[in-house]
Amino acid sequence: MLTTFVVYLENIPGALNRVASLFRRRGFNIESLTVGQTEKPKVSRMTIAINTDEFGAHRVEANLYKLVNVLKVENITAVPSVFRDLAMFKVSADNESRTQIMRLVDAFRAKIVDVTTDSVIIETTGTEDKIEALFSVLRSYGVLEMVRTGRVAMTRGVTPKIANGSASTKKNGGDDSISHSV
Amino acid sequence: MKKMMTGAQILWEALVREGVTDVFGYPGGAILPAYDAMLEFPIRHILVRHEQGATHMADGYARASGKVGVAVATSGPGATNMVTGIATAMLDSSSIVCITGQVGSKLIGSDAFQETDITGVTLPITKHNYLVTRADEIVETVQEAFYLARSGRPGPVLIDITKDAQQSSCKFEWEPQHRKPLTERPQQSVSDSDYQRAVDLINNAQRPLILAGHGVMLSGAMSTLQAFAEKGAIPVAMTLLGIGGLPASHPLNLGMMGMHGEAWVNSAIQEADLLLAFGMRFDDRVTGNLQNYAPNAHKIHVEIDPAEINKNVKVDVALVDDLHAVLKELLPRVNKDNRSSWWNFINKLKGDSAVRDIQNLPDSGHLYAAHVINDIWRETNGQAVVVTDVGQHQMWEAQYYKHDSPRSLITSGGLGTMGFALPAAIGAKVACPDAEVWVIAGDGGFQMTMAELATIKQEGLDLNIAIINNGYLGMVRQWQEFFYEQRYAATPLVNPDFVKLAEAFDLEAIGVERREDVIPSVKRAREKRGAVLIDFKVEQEDSVYPMVPAGSDLHQMIRRPSPIVETAADA
Numbered sequence: 001m002l003t004t005f006v007v008y009l010e011n012i013p014g015a016l017n018r019v020a021s022l023f024r025r026r027g028f029n030i031e032s033l034t035v036g037q038t039e040k041p042k043v044s045r046m047t048i049a050i051n052t053d054e055f056g057a058h059r060v061e062a063n064l065y066k067l068v069n070v071l072k073v074e075n076i077t078a079v080p081s082v083f084r085d086l087a088m089f090k091v092s093a094d095n096e097s098r099t100q101i102m103r104l105v106d107a108f109r110a111k112i113v114d115v116t117t118d119s120v121i122i123e124t125t126g127t128e129d130k131i132e133a134l135f136s137v138l139r140s141y142g143v144l145e146m147v148r149t150g151r152v153a154m155t156r157g158v159t160p161k162i163a164n165g166s167a168s169t170k171k172n173g174g175d176d177s178i179s180h181s182v
Numbered sequence: 183m184k185k186m187m188t189g190a191q192i193l194w195e196a197l198v199r200e201g202v203t204d205v206f207g208y209p210g211g212a213i214l215p216a217y218d219a220m221l222e223f224p225i226r227h228i229l230v231r232h233e234q235g236a237t238h239m240a241d242g243y244a245r246a247s248g249k250v251g252v253a254v255a256t257s258g259p260g261a262t263n264m265v266t267g268i269a270t271a272m273l274d275s276s277s278i279v280c281i282t283g284q285v286g287s288k289l290i291g292s293d294a295f296q297e298t299d300i301t302g303v304t305l306p307i308t309k310h311n312y313l314v315t316r317a318d319e320i321v322e323t324v325q326e327a328f329y330l331a332r333s334g335r336p337g338p339v340l341i342d343i344t345k346d347a348q349q350s351s352c353k354f355e356w357e358p359q360h361r362k363p364l365t366e367r368p369q370q371s372v373s374d375s376d377y378q379r380a381v382d383l384i385n386n387a388q389r390p391l392i393l394a395g396h397g398v399m400l401s402g403a404m405s406t407l408q409a410f411a412e413k414g415a416i417p418v419a420m421t422l423l424g425i426g427g428l429p430a431s432h433p434l435n436l437g438m439m440g441m442h443g444e445a446w447v448n449s450a451i452q453e454a455d456l457l458l459a460f461g462m463r464f465d466d467r468v469t470g471n472l473q474n475y476a477p478n479a480h481k482i483h484v485e486i487d488p489a490e491i492n493k494n495v496k497v498d499v500a501l502v503d504d505l506h507a508v509l510k511e512l513l514p515r516v517n518k519d520n521r522s523s524w525w526n527f528i529n530k531l532k533g534d535s536a537v538r539d540i541q542n543l544p545d546s547g548h549l550y551a552a553h554v555i556n557d558i559w560r561e562t563n564g565q566a567v568v569v570t571d572v573g574q575h576q577m578w579e580a581q582y583y584k585h586d587s588p589r590s591l592i593t594s595g596g597l598g599t600m601g602f603a604l605p606a607a608i609g610a611k612v613a614c615p616d617a618e619v620w621v622i623a624g625d626g627g628f629q630m631t632m633a634e635l636a637t638i639k640q641e642g643l644d645l646n647i648a649i650i651n652n653g654y655l656g657m658v659r660q661w662q663e664f665f666y667e668q669r670y671a672a673t674p675l676v677n678p679d680f681v682k683l684a685e686a687f688d689l690e691a692i693g694v695e696r697r698e699d700v701i702p703s704v705k706r707a708r709e710k711r712g713a714v715l716i717d718f719k720v721e722q723e724d725s726v727y728p729m730v731p732a733g734s735d736l737h738q739m740i741r742r743p744s745p746i747v748e749t750a751a752d753a
Binding site for chain 1: 301302305306488493
């Protein structure tokens with residue numbers, strides 16, 4: 001089962017390395033991991049997608065909390081959320097094929113962000129499925145390069161503050177006997 | 183009043199304020215400013231012979247006393263030599279703080295002389311680590327490091343301090359509280375419904391059994407555990423690191439479980455209808471094949487580290503909190519019971535086993551390790567702090583030295599680090615100068631860290647060393663005998679003369695080859711002020727029984743053959 005975690009961590013050198021090292025040494029196989037800044041300058045935010053079962057998800061969460069620089073872990077798999085992945089494709093395009101490609105791009109509500117005589121760059125944002133679908137239809141034109149950011153995620157609505165409760169742990173699996181101390 | 187101090191002075195001031203009185207270390211270029219400043223502070227520094235020794239000493243110090251052990255080394259090779267000791271402390275949840283010098287902050291990343299990325303190297307084997315590049319970061323870092331090392335599930339923390347951070351000056355400011363972490367992590371106590379589920383399982387269990395681990399000692403739960411077990415007449419099996427958590431002489435204490443646990447202990451676990459795992463983590467050495475582990479038992483796991491829950495064994499109730507706190511909550515709620523039919527069953531299992539009743543054995547002309555260890559137990563009245571290495575002697579010690587007090591067995595369990603005993607015993611002796619400390623080590627492991635004999639001499643430490651010398655890497659030889667058709671690849675040892683060796687370090691030494699000489703040698707070692715090494719030349723091809731082969735079900739043990747050591751019944 002693809003499980004998505006949103007992880008907040010201190011924005012300091014080495015914090016990303018600690019998370020990556022944890023996943024490597026515990027044998028957790030990451031599908032995708034993205035990291036970037038948040039609205040708070042001292043806090044980075046990761047979205048981690050990982051294939052695991054319920055017990056595995058608990059272990060991932062508990063192990064993440066053992067890292068001192070990790071501030072908060074949310075398993076949002078079962079929480080209504082918006083998932084997005086950004087992709088860019090560089091596709092072969094001559095005078096003949098360019099129009100067809102542009103039509104496809106419109107149909108997918110993607111964008112062409114660069115045009116040269118023999119190629120275009122297409123940018124799209126969406127779920128993994130949408131990106132896979134666009135990739136498969138572009139293939140026949142010759143995809144020269146593809147780059148993807150990996151999944152980023154945000155829960156819908158206003159989530160309660162974690163500080164005085166434990167909304168996240170209760171939501172994902174119901175084992176409220178789990179507490180987290182360093 | 184805030185005064186200006188160098189980073190090196192600030193380091194020691196902070197350590198002293200954290201309660202540090204003893205450190206184990208080895209100087210070098212990048213840590214020299216700290217060593218220079220050390221002379222101004224009330225710190226006993228024990229000069230080791232290898233930095234691995236320093237970490238094991240800090241570990242032994244921590245385990246013997248419950249305080250945080252401190253090891254100091256320079257950058258590069260000094261720091262990398264600490265790796266084995268740090269990993270040992272990590273797997274056994276031992277609270278140590280390692281302080282390493284680092285090259286100047288401007289040189290980091292340039293492959294400077296004796297530069298190693300030690301925070302990178304130790305990242306997976308520390309609870310946390312720090313690279314400190316400014317003097318004004320030192321106080322906060324030391325406070326946080328000590329807090330982390332001893333809080334929750336204890337573990338090793340490393341602080342790497344650049345040379346310029348030690349040399350530069352800033353104002354010394356001590357806030358009694360460590361830095362408040364930015365964390366929003368959920369802190370929840372165990373819910374009452376979980377307690378109720380646990381209590382119901384316990385009160386309804388016909389055949390409950392407690393698995394007592396290292397957490398009993400770490401949380402200081404010994405007396406509450408005893409009261410809890412007594413109230414419900416619940417038998418207690420010990421992990422290797424749990425030994426001492428309940429007196430071995432206590433009638434509810436079954437003894438050690440697992441790969442070399444006695445047959446009745448493992449059989450009782452397999453037959454139980456409820457396992458109460460207290461501060462233990464279902465290591466593969468205690469469970470055997472997980473598929474067939476205690477198949478009819480409900481399981482309650484009391485553990486402070488949530489990452490251990492459902493890791494190896496899926497449990498019915500998890501109480502994630504300090505073990506002592508949980509036991510205090512459970513104690514008044516469990517019913518008084520005598521569980522007589524369960525005890526009748528266990529006592530039958532006991533009677534069925536091939537027990538080495540070695541105390542009443544006639545002298546058969548052979549010197550067995552079990553004799554030696556049992557004699558040490560009797561001569562020391564079971565009151566010594568015994569520090570063992572890793573291998574056959576470690577298991578025999580666990581079987582034949584009956585520990586009645588907590589923190590009286592110090593051994594490398596999780597990592598199984600050969601070479602641990604001698605330096606860890608030095609740490610234990612420094613922590614507890616009034617305790618009688620014995621090293622029990624094999625001839626193989628002893629040679630890994632025997633340079634620390636010089637440390638014993640230099641520090642004038644009064645501890646005794648028993649080498650169980652069988653001329654083999656005995657545990658590996660045993661596996662080769664059982665599982666590799668007796669092909670003894672690389673296990674026979676050509677050893678130095680340990681008596682002469684000790685004498686070269688100006689330590690008294692005794693060689694023992696006959697059973698009748700065991701007790702006099704132990705008596706001599708105990709009388710003598712200062713360290714005595716005894717080289718016990720024991721039967722070469724003796725094996726540790728019973729044994730659960732790796733991956734087998736816990737009750738499928740290799741039992742003692744027609745006993746190598748005769749039982750009283752045979753005589």
